[in-house]
Amino acid sequence: MTVKIFDTPEVQDFLKTVAGFDQAGGNERAKQILHRLLSDLYRLIDDFDVSPEEFWSSVSLLNALGHDTQFGLLAPGLGFDHYLDMRMDAEDAARGLAGGTPRTIEGPLYVAGAPEDEGYARLDDGKDADGETMWLTGQVRDTDGRPVAGARVEIWHADSKGGYSFFDPSQSEYNLRRTIVTDAEGRYIARSIIPSGYGVPEGAPTDQVLKALGRHGERPAHIHYFVSAPGHQHLTTQINLAGDKYTWDDFAFATREELVVPAKRIDDAAEIAKRELEGPFAEVVFDIELARTDAPELQVRHARPRAKEDAQDQASQLAGTARV
Numbered sequence: 001m002t003v004k005i006f007d008t009p010e011v012q013d014f015l016k017t018v019a020g021f022d023q024a025g026g027n028e029r030a031k032q033i034l035h036r037l038l039s040d041l042y043r044l045i046d047d048f049d050v051s052p053e054e055f056w057s058s059v060s061l062l063n064a065l066g067h068d069t070q071f072g073l074l075a076p077g078l079g080f081d082h083y084l085d086m087r088m089d090a091e092d093a094a095r096g097l098a099g100g101t102p103r104t105i106e107g108p109l110y111v112a113g114a115p116e117d118e119g120y121a122r123l124d125d126g127k128d129a130d131g132e133t134m135w136l137t138g139q140v141r142d143t144d145g146r147p148v149a150g151a152r153v154e155i156w157h158a159d160s161k162g163g164y165s166f167f168d169p170s171q172s173e174y175n176l177r178r179t180i181v182t183d184a185e186g187r188y189i190a191r192s193i194i195p196s197g198y199g200v201p202e203g204a205p206t207d208q209v210l211k212a213l214g215r216h217g218e219r220p221a222h223i224h225y226f227v228s229a230p231g232h233q234h235l236t237t238q239i240n241l242a243g244d245k246y247t248w249d250d251f252a253f254a255t256r257e258e259l260v261v262p263a264k265r266i267d268d269a270a271e272i273a274k275r276e277l278e279g280p281f282a283e284v285v286f287d288i289e290l291a292r293t294d295a296p297e298l299q300v301r302h303a304r305p306r307a308k309e310d311a312q313d314q315a316s317q318l319a320g321t322a323r324v
Helices: 009-018 028-047 052-067 071-077 080-095 205-212 269-274 314-319
Strands: 116-118 120-122 133-142 152-157 177-181 187-193 222-228 235-241 264-266 281-285 288-290
Touching: 009 028, 052 071, 052 205, 071 080, 071 205, 116 120, 120 177, 152 187, 177 187, 222 288, 235 288
Parallel strands: 116 177, 120 187, 133 281, 133 288
Antiparallel strands: 133 187, 152 177, 152 222, 222 235, 264 281
């Protein structure tokens, strides 16, 4: 039997009590947001006639997501990260900030404190026997085409099996993670290996949610970037390598057309010698354009829990426990 009680005075008064509206203490913004969230969920229970069995099954799944610290993995899969990017794009448009390399999602696997190098860095530790050598290079420019010297280009990506150092204890510390400061011409060079795409853990809570939606949890091969320079808007982005099976079917909705980059295979002996490599390699070129801004708050990345970013912050400590 289906009943509807959401709009009754009793339920509406109850919601206000649950949200703390009748209490003097607490955070008013938190009260307003929780009241809205609970109202939407209570109405959903009414509209879809959610049974106690369905409700408690959902609670169990939420507990499992929290236990495995997978909310940060599920969030992009449910489009939250991309939706926040869409909002920031709209904010940029409202401010009159135009041009620049498109942003896209950060993901949950950044680790603060990677070693810093000038102009060139080798990201891999040379221990990945299946890794194909990658020569990653580009130039950072402003929207007028002028090189940005001294820009900080932070790069991180997976190994040939889709694992990230720190979260994958089999890898060396900061493997495939570096910060490169651009040279006088705004250029950066990184020697590394071609990353593999990866999927959410089979049978894990995130996988259960996606399968309930008839969706997969696969990501294409990609490379993450933070790019920053004084007087310029901070950029969070990532490139997808062209030709990957999931380039246009990324469960995290991170693909943007301007950020799909080819990996050109090179076996010319002169080119190999020029880079002092041992054999054929894949060249990936990604030029970056930063928008200018005088607003200090736009020149830094937004605050969020990140592994090893703040040893005193419990949220940042928990960000380092993600199971992916």
